Each structure stands twice: as C-alpha cells, then as structure tokens.
Amino acid sequence: MSLYFTKDHEWIRVEGDVATVGISDHAQAALGDIVFAEVPEAGRTLSKGDDAAVVESVKAASDVYAPVSGEVVEGNAAIADEPSLINSDPQGAGWFFKMKLSDESELGGLMDEAAYQDWCKTL
Amino acid sequence: MSDSTETLAQLPLDAWHRAKGGRMVPFAGYEMPVQYEGIMAEHLWTREYAGLFDVSHMGQLLFHGPDLDTELETLLPGDLKALKDGRLRYSMLLTEDGGIIDDLMATRRGEHFYLVVNGATKHGDIDQFRSRLPSTIVMDHMKEQALLALQGPKAVDALDALVPGVSELSFMQAGLFHWDGKPLWISRSGYTGEDGFEISVSSRDVEALADALSADERVKPIGLGARDSLRLEAGLPLYGHDLDTETTPVAADLTFAIGKRRRNDGGFAGADRILAELASGAISRRVGLNVEGRQPVREGAMVLDAEGNEVGKVTSGGFSPSLQRPIAMAYVPVALAEAGTAITLSQRGKLFQATVAPMPFVPHRYHRKPQGA
Numbered sequence: 270m271s272l273y274f275t276k277d278h279e280w281i282r283v284e285g286d287v288a289t290v291g292i293s294d295h296a297q298a299a300l301g302d303i304v305f306a307e308v309p310e311a312g313r314t315l316s317k318g319d320d321a322a323v324v325e326s327v328k329a330a331s332d333v334y335a336p337v338s339g340e341v342v343e344g345n346a347a348i349a350d351e352p353s354l355i356n357s358d359p360q361g362a363g364w365f366f367k368m369k370l371s372d373e374s375e376l377g378g379l380m381d382e383a384a385y386q387d388w389c390k391t392l
Numbered sequence: 393m394s395d396s397t398e399t400l401a402q403l404p405l406d407a408w409h410r411a412k413g414g415r416m417v418p419f420a421g422y423e424m425p426v427q428y429e430g431i432m433a434e435h436l437w438t439r440e441y442a443g444l445f446d447v448s449h450m451g452q453l454l455f456h457g458p459d460l461d462t463e464l465e466t467l468l469p470g471d472l473k474a475l476k477d478g479r480l481r482y483s484m485l486l487t488e489d490g491g492i493i494d495d496l497m498a499t500r501r502g503e504h505f506y507l508v509v510n511g512a513t514k515h516g517d518i519d520q521f522r523s524r525l526p527s528t529i530v531m532d533h534m535k536e537q538a539l540l541a542l543q544g545p546k547a548v549d550a551l552d553a554l555v556p557g558v559s560e561l562s563f564m565q566a567g568l569f570h571w572d573g574k575p576l577w578i579s580r581s582g583y584t585g586e587d588g589f590e591i592s593v594s595s596r597d598v599e600a601l602a603d604a605l606s607a608d609e610r611v612k613p614i615g616l617g618a619r620d621s622l623r624l625e626a627g628l629p630l631y632g633h634d635l636d637t638e639t640t641p642v643a644a645d646l647t648f649a650i651g652k653r654r655r656n657d658g659g660f661a662g663a664d665r666i667l668a669e670l671a672s673g674a675i676s677r678r679v680g681l682n683v684e685g686r687q688p689v690r691e692g693a694m695v696l697d698a699e700g701n702e703v704g705k706v707t708s709g710g711f712s713p714s715l716q717r718p719i720a721m722a723y724v725p726v727a728l729a730e731a732g733t734a735i736t737l738s739q740r741g742k743l744f745q746a747t748v749a750p751m752p753f754v755p756h757r758y759h760r761k762p763q764g765a
Contacts, residue, residue: 302433327435352686
C-alpha cells in the first residue's frame with residue numbers, strides 16, 4: 270500500500286490496482302467548514318487532471334481533480350450525507366472516490382507524504 | 393494595481409487579532425481577520441451569545457456647518473430633519489441618477505451628523521461629499537477612531553457590565569458613554585440581525601477595550617466570514633455585492649429608507665427617477681431565495697427564465713449555518729419577485745431550483761422600544 274499526494278492537495282492511496290482519492294488535511298483546514306461534496310459515479314472514466322468531484326465550504330467552492338487516469342469504481346455516498354467527515358477525517362472516512370488505475374506509471378509523478386509536507390511549508 | 397503590489401494597511405487591533413488566532417486576509421485595503429476558530433462555530437456563537445467584530449476599516453465621518461440637515465438631504469434620501477438627537481437611521485449616498493454610491497448609518501449628534509460608511513468605498517464617499525456639499529459644510533474623517541461591533545443576545549449584558557447604562561438604549565439609539573475614563577460613542581445597531589452595539593473608540597484605547605470585552609466568557613472574537621453569513625441570513629444587502637451604482641433604492645428593496653416627506657417633496661439626488669420607480673416600480677428587484685438541495689449557489693450565478701434566457705443574477709449566496717441549507721439574494725424581474733415564485737439558477741453549467749423567500753431568512757432580534765413607550 271502506498272500513499273501519494275498532488276500539488277492540488279489530493280491524496281491517493283493505492284492498494285493493488287485500485288486507488289482511493291481524497292483531499293489532504295492541509296486542504297480541509299484551508300477550506301474550513303465543509304458543507305457540500307459531490308462525488309463521481311461508478312463507471313465514469315477520468316483522465317489525469319479532470320474535474321472529478323466538487324467540495325464546498327461555507328465560503329468557497331473548489332474542484333477536486335483526478336490525480337491519475339482510470340475508471341471510477343465507487344463514490345463515497347457517506348460524505349454527500351455528512352460533508353463534515355471531510356473535516357474530521359480527511360484521510361479516512363472523508364475519502365471521495367475509488368478508481369481503477371489505467372496507467373500506474375502516472376504515480377511516479379506524484380509526491381510521497383514527506384515531500385508533500387515539505388511542499389506545504391513553502392506555501 | 394494588482395493584489396501583490398497593493399500596500400495593505402493594518403488595523404489598530406492587528407496584533408491582537410493574530411494573537412487570538414485570526415487568519416488575516418486582504419479586504420478593503422486592510423489585512424483583516426476572516427476567521428478564528430471557524431466560520432460555522434463563530435456564526436452560531438454570535439446567534440447564541442455575543443460576537444466581537446473589528447469593523448475599524450469602516451469610515452467614520454463627522455459633519456458640521458450651517459443648514460447641515462438641508463445640505464445632507466440633497467445627497468441622502470432619508471428624512472434627516474425629523475431625526476432626533478442621538479438617533480440613527482440607515483440611508484444611502486446616491487448618484488444624480490439615483491444609483492447607490494454607498495449605504496451608511498447617519499446619526500444626529502448634537503450640532504453634528506456622524507456617518508459610518510463602508511470601508512471599501514470610504515475614500516470615494518469622501519470625494520463625493522467634498523465635491524457635492526458646499527464649502528461651508530466641514531467634514532472630518534475620524535481616522536484616529538476604531539470601531540467595534542458587539543452582536544448577539546448576550547451583547548447587552550456583556551457591555552452593560554463594563555459600561556453601565558448602555559442597556560437603556562433602544563435599537564437605533566446612540567449616546568456618549570465612558571469606560572475607564574475613556575470616551576465611547578455607542579449605538580444600539582449592527583449588521584447581523586441580532587441585538588447589539590457598535591462602539592466608536594480611540595485607536596489608542598481599542599486594544600484595552602477589546603481585551604476587557606473578550607475577558608467576558610460570553611464574548612468571542614468573530615471574523616469577516618461569519619459577519620457575511622450573519623448579514624445574509626438577516627437579509628441585509630452588502631455594498632459592492634448586492635448594491636452598486638447600477639442599482640436604485642427601489643430595485644434594492646430599500647424604500648423603507650426614504651421618508652414620507654422626502655417621497656412627497658423630492659429634492660434629493662436621483663429623486664426624479666426614484667420617485668417614478670416608487671410610483672410604477674423598478675424593472676427588477678432584490679429578493680431572497682431558498683435554494684433546493686445542499687449545494688450553495690454563490691454570487692455571479694445567473695437567474696434563468698422559462699426559455700433559459702439570463703434575466704437576473706445572484707448577488708450574494710452561501711450556506712446558512714443557522715438553517716443548515718443554502719440561501720441567496722438575487723435581482724430578478726419584478727414579475728418573478730413575489731414570495732413563493734419558482735426560480736431556476738445556473739452556476740458553472742449546472743441548474744438549481746430555488747423559491748423566492750421572504751427576508752430576513754432568520755428573524756431579526758433588535759431591541760425595539762415597546763409600542764407607545
């Protein structure tokens with residue numbers, strides 16, 4: 270199992286050929302109280318960088334991008350009902366969607382957790 | 393001038409905000425606290441206890457001179473002549489064709505008029521007053537005064553504990569008080585829909601006062617983010633968003649601010665157009681919207697008619713922390729302005745359903761004097 274991060278503050282956890290995607294603790298803290306999330310439906314094909322999901326806080330809307338290419342196998346219905354899970358458990362119960370990777374080599378362009386934490390310090 | 397090169401001024405309480413954990417953002421030319429612990433918690437705290445807001449970015453102007461009432465009434469549509477000493481009224485600074493340059497609070501203060509204007513517009517307002525009032529009217533921009541707002545159901549108890557007597561003020565009444573030997577000009581007013589006060593205090597004394605107020609366990613500092621969601625729930629327009637020089641008081645649904653005598657006699661900037669709109673209606677009107685679903689619809693979303701044509705737009709919108717659902721303000725054609733009318737909105741290519749709603753969304757709790765008192 271491996272955990273990667275993007276500069277757009279998504280995390281991606283890879284188990285076999287399925288990856289779970291969410292937004293980082295840094296991102297949820299910056300957004301503040303999250304009041305709405307919209308996740309992609311199973312079967313949707315995403316290319317790396319596509320708009321994949323929407324997250325809205327009291328004040329602002331943000332897009333969540335596909336960190337890699339693949340097919341969505343599940344959207345997290347729990348966060349649509351209880352968006353505050355993204356604040357309380359961003360890298361656990363607050364995940365957004367799972368996808369089947371179509372090109373594992375894309376993972377090579379992502380940061381590991383230490384590199385991501387260092388990068389956040391520069392913001 | 394881009395944001396990155398713009399020089400931001402610091403509020404007198406800048407260090408205090410940072411020490412309290414305030415997240416500072418650029419607003420109206422100042423670095424201002426947008427939130428401390430979080431917008432949702434701060435919003436709900438203000439509705440239940442008392443929130444302390446730093447609104448020192450706003451402009452405080454003092455006018456004096458001969459025929460002051462008459463001269464100010466040429467620019468503002470309010471019935472200022474009928475305003476008693478120590479009373480304040482909501483009014484607007486208007487263009488010659490009835491557009492809104494700013495909205496403001498005007499207080500009669502003995503021989504003076506004291507106006508509080510928006511921070512983002514104060515320099516333009518000052519230019520307007522200087523160029524459109526006769527030179528016999530003297531205007532003092534009170535740059536050395538800070539302004540705090542204490543808002544919420546516990547505001548009166550918290551402030552009265554420090555400044556005995558403020559509880560005797562009614563909504564839209566003001567007076568001079570003292571705290572620790574320092575003069576405070578206090579009005580029972582605000583912009584959250586709650587009972588509360590605005591306190592004009594010297595910049596030298598504001599930190600000591602903020603410390604004394606926030607030492608009360610009922611009081612917490614509240615940022616701009618919650619100030620915006622509170623005023624939206626209260627149905628109060630925000631200048632630069634819901635009001636601008638393209639909107640008139642009639643379209644903005646602010647006709648309550650035009651006194652009966654002024655409606656009969658006119659004589660204020662834009663009166664021809666505004667009196668005509670009062671008689672026959674404006675083309676569009678500011679309304680409240682209840683938005684279906686949970687996704688907020690924000691400023692800039694379009695109002696669509698049955699054929700999909702853009703016929704209006706959302707000027708404020710967000711998630712209501714008190715109601716736990718999205719609400720918005722929009723300008724719509726008058727034919728769509730009745731409460732209960734179904735409205736279609738478009739935001740980033742997605743359609744939303746909404747219903748015109750009476751405002752305020754959350755009832756006002758102003759401390760009004762009992763009838764006949």
